[in-house]
Amino acid sequence: MLCPADHDITEFVLCGLSFLEHSMASGSSNGVLRPLLLGILVLGVFVTVFLMYFKPDKSWFCPVESVSEHVKNLISTKSDKNATIVLIWLWSLGSKFDFSVCSSLFEIDNCFITADRNLYSKSHGVIINHRDISGDLSNLPQLQRPSFQKWIWMNFESPTHSSKLSGIQKLFNLTLNYRQDANIGVPSGTIVPAEGEENFVPPSKNKLVCWIVSNWNPQHDRVKYFNELQKHVKVHAYGRAFEKYISDNDLIPTITSCKFYLSFENSVHKDYITEKLFNPLSVGTVPVVLGPTRQNYENFIQGDAFIHVDDFSSPKDLADYLLLLDKNEEMYLRYFEWRRHFKARKVQFPVEHACLTCDYLRRHKEYKEFNDLDKWFWGS
Numbered sequence: 211m212l213c214p215a216d217h218d219i220t221e222f223v224l225c226g227l228s229f230l231e232h233s234m235a236s237g238s239s240n241g242v243l244r245p246l247l248l249g250i251l252v253l254g255v256f257v258t259v260f261l262m263y264f265k266p267d268k269s270w271f272c273p274v275e276s277v278s279e280h281v282k283n284l285i286s287t288k289s290d291k292n293a294t295i296v297l298i299w300l301w302s303l304g305s306k307f308d309f310s311v312c313s314s315l316f317e318i319d320n321c322f323i324t325a326d327r328n329l330y331s332k333s334h335g336v337i338i339n340h341r342d343i344s345g346d347l348s349n350l351p352q353l354q355r356p357s358f359q360k361w362i363w364m365n366f367e368s369p370t371h372s373s374k375l376s377g378i379q380k381l382f383n384l385t386l387n388y389r390q391d392a393n394i395g396v397p398s399g400t401i402v403p404a405e406g407e408e409n410f411v412p413p414s415k416n417k418l419v420c421w422i423v424s425n426w427n428p429q430h431d432r433v434k435y436f437n438e439l440q441k442h443v444k445v446h447a448y449g450r451a452f453e454k455y456i457s458d459n460d461l462i463p464t465i466t467s468c469k470f471y472l473s474f475e476n477s478v479h480k481d482y483i484t485e486k487l488f489n490p491l492s493v494g495t496v497p498v499v500l501g502p503t504r505q506n507y508e509n510f511i512q513g514d515a516f517i518h519v520d521d522f523s524s525p526k527d528l529a530d531y532l533l534l535l536d537k538n539e540e541m542y543l544r545y546f547e548w549r550r551h552f553k554a555r556k557v558q559f560p561v562e563h564a565c566l567t568c569d570y571l572r573r574h575k576e577y578k579e580f581n582d583l584d585k586w587f588w589g590s
């Protein structure tokens with residue numbers, strides 16, 4: 211609960227600002243309190259400047275501990291000398307997390323994940339999300355890269371939906387990607403053993419086939435397939451394109467209420483299998499997939515846990531099959547046989563990615579460069 215005692219003016223201001231933010235967020239501010247707090251902050255800055263010239267050996271009260279100070283404290287203790295720091299440089303993903311998250315959630319110890327750029331020169335890894343890099347690269351770290359530091363290129367969009375950038379070809383040391391051949395390959399979900407044998411019963415359903423689409427593009431394979439499919443079976447379609455917008459809170463209940471869900475990827479690439487598959491799998495709805503080959507899917511999940519559009523010679527054949535399963539409960543339930551021993555677990559985006567990166571860095575301390583980003587990801 212103390213502001214830095216070494217009178218670092220920026221840390222003091224940040225500390226004061228976080229207090230302001232904190233009190234506003236907690237709703238304690240009103241028309242009177244806000245200017246008062248600002249006043250206190252300005253006064254605090256004056257006091258700090260004053261103290262820079264008259265150094266007392268006492269700390270000054272501040273209600274919120276500054277982030278970098280917290281980490282300094284943690285890594286100055288003996289056991290944490292061993293800690294690995296992962297800095298998330300571009301974080302448009304909107305998450306905040308506490309420092310113990312890797313050990314509490316994933317049993318990965320000695321990792322500190324931070325978005326505090328003051329820790330740049332101490333960070334072992336710097337994660338940079340491709341989507342957030344500006345075209346002129348001006349928002350990348352400008353300071354000299356410490357010799358022990360690795361830059362990690364993160365991207366979870368497919369090549370079709372990622373733009374190539376010039377100048378980043380030889381910038382990175384590691385890849386963090388959905389692809390299995392990435393240095394840190396993280397799929398959208400995994401199949402894990404269930405606690406004990408379970409006779410899984412899917413939740414009750416009131417719709418046969420559903421689809422939620424956020425990015426409607428008539429050129430996409432999935433839209434062409436859908437247009438044919440819906441001529442032969444009713445598809446409950448949601449999303450802006452259908453003027454039936456689904457909020458985040460309604461997403462999972464909607465998927466749960468359908469016997470089948472169209473897990474149609476926005477583009478077809480090896481290993482590009484998203485939460486569109488793992489959402490239905492985890493709630494007890496049968497995914498009908500359109501994406502990479504069946505064989506590729508079977509690298510991630512059981513072959514009898516899903517229906518692939520390639521299993522049918524036409525959308526009409528698929529529609530006939532879904533209508534058949536609607537009448538035959540026993541055949542439908544076969545798609546849940548795998549649930550007897552397993553269940554689907556969704557990866558926690560993005561915090562799990564940061565923790566897995568830290569884990570990788572701890573196990574691979576050797577020098578590494580990666581000089582062929584365009585060829586590796588876009589194929590040319």
Ligand SMILES: *[C@@H]1O[C@H](CO)[C@@H](O)[C@H](O)[C@H]1NC(C)=O
Pocket residue numbers: 289292320572
């Ligand atoms: C430091 O971390 C490594 C790798 O995780 C571990 O093997 C080693 O025992 C740790 N050392 C200390 C002093 O905690």
Ligand SMILES: *[C@@H]1O[C@H](CO)[C@@H](O)[C@H](O)[C@H]1NC(C)=O
Pocket residue numbers: 357358359360361380381382383576577578579580
């Ligand atoms: C990371 O890659 C850069 C660019 O290739 C290289 O200069 C640097 O030495 C590498 N660092 C490590 C720790 O491997």
